[in-house]
Amino acid sequence: MRRLGSREDLERLREEALSKSPKRFISLGMGTASRAHGAEAVYEALKEELAKRHLGIPVKATGDHGLCGYAPVMVVFPEGILYHSVKPADVPDVLEAIDKGEVLEKLLYTDPITSETYIYEKDIPFYKKQMRLVMGLMESVEPLSIDDYLCNGGFSALAKAMFDMGPQAIIQEVITSGLRGRGGAGFMTGWKWEDAASRSSPVKYIVCNGDEGDPGAYMDRCLLEGLPFEVLEGMIIGAFAVGAHQGFVYVRKEYPLATQNVQAAIEVLRELGLLGEDILGSGFDFDIQVVRGGGAFVCGESSALIASIEGRVGEPRSKHVHATESGLWGRPTVLNNVETLANVPHIVNKGGEWFASIGTKESKGTKVFSLAGDIYNTGLVEVPMGITLREVVYDIGGGIQGGKAFKAVQTGGPSGGCLPESQLDLPVDFDTLTEAGSMMGSGGMIVMDEHTCMVDVARYFVKFLTEESCGKCVPCREGLKHMLEILDRITQGEGTMEDLELLEDLGYVISNASLCGLGKSAPNPVLSTLRYFREEYVEHVRDKKCRAGVCKALVKYEIVPENCNGCHVCFKECPEGAISGEPKGVHVIDQQKCIKCGICRDVCKFDAVRVV
Amino acid sequence: MVKLPDTPEYNKVKEFVSQFRGDKGSLIKVLHFSQGVFGYLPPEVIKYIAQELGVTPSYVYGVLSFYNFFRTEPIGKYEIRVCLGTACHVKGGKDILDTLCHRLGVRKGGTTKDGMFTVNTVRCLGACGLAPVMMVGEEVYGRLSPQRAWNIVKGYYQEEAGSEVEGSG
Numbered sequence: 001m002r003r004l005g006s007r008e009d010l011e012r013l014r015e016e017a018l019s020k021s022p023k024r025f026i027s028l029g030m031g032t033a034s035r036a037h038g039a040e041a042v043y044e045a046l047k048e049e050l051a052k053r054h055l056g057i058p059v060k061a062t063g064d065h066g067l068c069g070y071a072p073v074m075v076v077f078p079e080g081i082l083y084h085s086v087k088p089a090d091v092p093d094v095l096e097a098i099d100k101g102e103v104l105e106k107l108l109y110t111d112p113i114t115s116e117t118y119i120y121e122k123d124i125p126f127y128k129k130q131m132r133l134v135m136g137l138m139e140s141v142e143p144l145s146i147d148d149y150l151c152n153g154g155f156s157a158l159a160k161a162m163f164d165m166g167p168q169a170i171i172q173e174v175i176t177s178g179l180r181g182r183g184g185a186g187f188m189t190g191w192k193w194e195d196a197a198s199r200s201s202p203v204k205y206i207v208c209n210g211d212e213g214d215p216g217a218y219m220d221r222c223l224l225e226g227l228p229f230e231v232l233e234g235m236i237i238g239a240f241a242v243g244a245h246q247g248f249v250y251v252r253k254e255y256p257l258a259t260q261n262v263q264a265a266i267e268v269l270r271e272l273g274l275l276g277e278d279i280l281g282s283g284f285d286f287d288i289q290v291v292r293g294g295g296a297f298v299c300g301e302s303s304a305l306i307a308s309i310e311g312r313v314g315e316p317r318s319k320h321v322h323a324t325e326s327g328l329w330g331r332p333t334v335l336n337n338v339e340t341l342a343n344v345p346h347i348v349n350k351g352g353e354w355f356a357s358i359g360t361k362e363s364k365g366t367k368v369f370s371l372a373g374d375i376y377n378t379g380l381v382e383v384p385m386g387i388t389l390r391e392v393v394y395d396i397g398g399g400i401q402g403g404k405a406f407k408a409v410q411t412g413g414p415s416g417g418c419l420p421e422s423q424l425d426l427p428v429d430f431d432t433l434t435e436a437g438s439m440m441g442s443g444g445m446i447v448m449d450e451h452t453c454m455v456d457v458a459r460y461f462v463k464f465l466t467e468e469s470c471g472k473c474v475p476c477r478e479g480l481k482h483m484l485e486i487l488d489r490i491t492q493g494e495g496t497m498e499d500l501e502l503l504e505d506l507g508y509v510i511s512n513a514s515l516c517g518l519g520k521s522a523p524n525p526v527l528s529t530l531r532y533f534r535e536e537y538v539e540h541v542r543d544k545k546c547r548a549g550v551c552k553a554l555v556k557y558e559i560v561p562e563n564c565n566g567c568h569v570c571f572k573e574c575p576e577g578a579i580s581g582e583p584k585g586v587h588v589i590d591q592q593k594c595i596k597c598g599i600c601r602d603v604c605k606f607d608a609v610r611v612v
Numbered sequence: 613m614v615k616l617p618d619t620p621e622y623n624k625v626k627e628f629v630s631q632f633r634g635d636k637g638s639l640i641k642v643l644h645f646s647q648g649v650f651g652y653l654p655p656e657v658i659k660y661i662a663q664e665l666g667v668t669p670s671y672v673y674g675v676l677s678f679y680n681f682f683r684t685e686p687i688g689k690y691e692i693r694v695c696l697g698t699a700c701h702v703k704g705g706k707d708i709l710d711t712l713c714h715r716l717g718v719r720k721g722g723t724t725k726d727g728m729f730t731v732n733t734v735r736c737l738g739a740c741g742l743a744p745v746m747m748v749g750e751e752v753y754g755r756l757s758p759q760r761a762w763n764i765v766k767g768y769y770q771e772e773a774g775s776e777v778e779g780s781g
Contacts, residue, residue, distance in 0.1 A: 033739045036752035068741030215697030218738030253644075253681050254734060256750075294640055294679025297735065311639040313678045329637075372699035372740035379741050410698065446698050446740075460701050464735075470678075573759065575714055597714065598707050602757045 003273040017147035031064030039072035045088035063226015069378035083107035157345035176352030178364035183337030214413030216444035219368035220338035224258035228265035234341030297468035316516035359385030363429035374449035412441030415521030417528025453550035459487040461525035476519030549611035563608035570600035697736030699743040711758035
């Protein structure tokens, strides 16, 4: 690859790439989620079958397309025909159909509720209400193909920023755009940059925070895996704006593919001279290193992350001095989330005012959410800020699976909150969600049906946070431990009514007296469930009942004699030998031996095992 | 003075550490590398790293015990990591963990007597759309039930024994 010495070189390379760019191609989602569903085997089958048929159709192995619950997903361009749940054995039929200009009915998406079948991706309700900006190129760009990225306008924002705008104008544009940090805190990105740019230190750093620790959120992984160039372009623009010459991408260690792709993308950019000395002949030097995390949730917090890059224990510190003044190794440091940086090239290209026209008064642009839980369409969705929760859950998510009732939607990761049906018409933006007792967080959105116990959910999050509390400050370390003890008691059926008040008091102290964001928001899951689902707590305490049938101390498994036909499967599978009965006779569970593992209910094909 | 034996593994660590002598900021990088070589961090390696980077062994231990990726004991041939992220929790990830622990006769974090499996949990694999999920080695398995998870683990035993996979309820 040749080194690009100027803006003209870049444009020449783009023209070359465009002249080679195919109109017809197959885009196959190959991110982590797709791989877990066998996308690699489909890819191999495609390659083999294409060669056998002498079809010159290129296959792009891209990041995950978003519709993760239906992986592997492939889209045939230029028409945009979407096939889902593709197996290697389907590949010959798919290619046959493409070759003949037909559509392969059996792999088309059918709406689980309306039973309507859709041919084109853009018509599917899951995609229709989305506004794909940072995820927009996911399907047409192979993660490490610079040609693909250039064909789709890649690095035009960098050239514009460097040669037409300059640092001041870039920062002004980002401030105008109203872009707020996508990692959770929602701080204005432009202000952060302005502050760092104003510091006179000769050494400054920019850090991309890819320590996506919130369980249930994986948009950053998807961006790093699928569109590493977009994130890196945003980062180079940021570095140029604030005057940083060294950058770090901090990637969570649970994300091997993301680490690998970012590392490889950095090497491509170095070879092209888009990283390194004198980028595009502008005289600006900048390079990026990848740092792998060690598995600690608190390291997503900015000061803890900085400590971790310095090779220390990831403990946060008090933030009366901002990182933009004294961060990594005591130097001014800008720390931005992956998704935040991925927005930057779009803002530079289309202008801050255009960006600010999307969204609500205080929250601009789009946000990627990872939609999971008890809904039909799980996956990554990018929506304009201000869309209602109901639209996301029902129109995009397709509603609750299996005809069950909606109970809650949990947003904001472990420190977020659970919102009930009555709050579903809230517009999704930073401030509205916080007012409702939850938060935007990094964008996890987990939908829960009536079979979810809200006390158990609160306990789950508090347990998570107790384990992940770094232990530096007392309110978080000790307070959470006590909250967990109380919640344990309640789920064991040993709680008292006073416990509920104690939980609220503890929550108040922890959120007001903790040092960092982890502690300050840690009581949210408990406080929000107490606010909206208090009756469930009361039932656990007073009636010793768990209506969802989740808290094991309060439920038992029973066989319904009318439904049991004596197939004997549960007898064979019970690990405790707790089930007795002869083949073809009614079976019985010995409650003394039963460990409530649920295998019997799992294997019973006749709905004869019930939780009471 | 801590000296490491002259074997290919130890020599790899020595060579890598020598680039960072006296630079304690590289500690996490060095720990990642060393664990990559041995699968865990043996005591003599911890002492050696401390000496070379110019910190105390207790400092190294403080850092490695803070991050849950690092371990000081060897693991089984396959590491099973059951995801307990929120989506997996709601969809019954805990039941998967309980079943596997129970059937393999280990506690969470423990290794089976035959050294085949270590059962661990993971915060979130980011495959929430396929919940509940687990990883065995580097393979991700989604849409599990306790039964399906156990069948997958049994499959590894059968593969190991070289026998055909039996059908099972």
